[in-house]
Amino acid sequence: MRYLELYAIRVSQPLSDFYLASIKARDLLKLTFSEKLEYMDENGKLKGNQRKIDERRLKEIGKYIDSVEMSFPNSIILAANYSEEGELVDDEKYRWDIDSVEENLYKIIIPSDKKLAAVIDGQHRLMGFGEKYLPDQSKLDVELPCAIFFDLPISYQAFLFATINGNQKRVDKSLALEQFGFNVEDEPQHTWTPEKLAVFFTRRLNFKDSPIKGHIKIAPKISSALEKQVFATQKEWSISTATIVEGILNLITSNAKRDRVEMARENIWGNRTRKMVDSFKNDKSPLRQEYLDKNDEYIFKVIFNFLSAAKNTIWKDYDPKSYIFKTVGVQALFDILKRILQHERLTEEYEFETYLETAMKYDFSSSSVQASGIGRRDIRNAILYSTGLVDEKPLKPEDLKKIKDFER
Incomplete structure (x- = not known):
């Protein structure tokens, strides 16, 4: 009730x-x-x-x-x-x-x-x-x-x-x-919690030259019914700040609140440092060590290059009805980035396009896509299947059928 x-x-x-x-x-x-x-x-x-x-x-x-x-x-x-x-x-x-x-x-x-x-x-x-x-x-x-x-x-x-x-x-x-x-830029960089770094990167992606410049909006998560209604009139795609922040956080921490609470034990103008959360050895986030080492430009470059690859491949043929531009689609893309980083050795440059171009055969504006966690899973499964990154956990027959339905 x-x-x-x-x-x-x-x-x-x-x-x-x-x-x-x-x-x-x-x-x-x-x-x-x-x-x-x-x-x-x-x-x-x-x-x-x-x-x-x-x-x-x-x-x-x-x-x-x-x-x-x-x-x-x-x-x-x-x-x-x-x-x-x-x-x-x-x-x-x-x-x-x-x-x-x-x-x-x-x-x-x-x-x-x-x-x-x-x-x-x-x-x-x-x-x-x-x-x-x-x-x-x-x-x-x-x-x-x-x-x-x-x-x-x-x-x-x-x-x-x-x-x-x-x-x-x-x-x-x-x-x-x-x-x-x-105004996180006014704080010492070594004191930034994962959340503050993610917010900083999100602002930078939205206001500086980037593949998603001007597409990030501080908007609510809306109901599935309402999200479908806006498809008919929407001319430019946009995604919420929360979606991008959460996507970045998943690359550098498995528990943002835990890190924030731990770092809050010290003052930002005193002894606070990212090394305060180095003791959480069970955190296997793919860019965790880069966060701890304050290698922020490298982290940003990885994210920037991945989004550039998305723009040149899966986002290339713009369709305002495609869920790849919606919350579930962008969440799924960050899931893909995390999986790639977990499987590949860190190098200076990433050839992300070789992963995403294989998924260009899918049409995610299909009525079978849901604006929910299930939709995120289905899009993620389809892209992973096309890249061959699902070997560790074979897909169920019903998931394979859903992927087949996405093909153009």
Whole structure:
């Protein structure tokens, strides 16, 4: 049973699409979270992602809410599908989702009352509805306008927070640097966690000359039905930032959260170093050693060359309906890159085109492809089969039949 369904309109802006909806204060208090910025020790180590709660301000807001003239026309800004631990939520049982109703009218589906939406801006307005500051709890039925971003990477949450609040009160730079990777270029390179390096590479691929320049968008993971609907009108393909970041992460770490937590034990301006995660000997990610050795340009070159090969082969005949340009297709391509790196000795140059050109015989716009994990598996199997990289795990007869169906 779904916890809540909301009607919303989509707003498209350069940073990302977001959705405008109204949500009752009582529901927002259940569904959202924010963590105040605190010092952990005398050396200035930080945790949290919001400014310190101002008790005096909250009391004033509570009195204002209790008045007959109360009005909050400004939106509370939310980042949906993140846990309180800062992890992107992939479980479909809990993820907030979007369905299309009609032109520019959508339905936001919230499956449960778990706290899976971070408050980017408006925490004091929302907390003012708390029982401590608002004795008259009947006001909890007041609706509040919300701007909801889906799957917005944490580094961009910090960017948005800093931009919105920059003219009101300067955001502590240490907060942005320590917690979110915002302006990661300002940090010592040897302190970059795998997540920060992946975000840095993703920005570089999107804004510098690269095979996917301008094709990376901070967009939500949408439902299968909605993804199929956009095929008919989409003129240019795009992929979410989260998809590229996760693809890069799988090359350099088997557990990004573990690495982040371990490296957070030291300050970035102190003893933090990538060697802090060298002790995880069970991490067999193919470019793990290059990450530990800070050979970032080599890692980027490998990724760049692979994407260039994709552009010259499997992406060459552009078809906007092909799933090879969608989330499942790009995820599958990164799976292929990982498999190649696991099988081949690291060399200065990779002949990736020799792997991908064999898959040009497949048509991944086939109706048999699914916009789900199954679709990712099917595309990956087809490419692996064409390259001969599936010898260690023979495919099942039904998988071979699916591959046959993809042939042009």
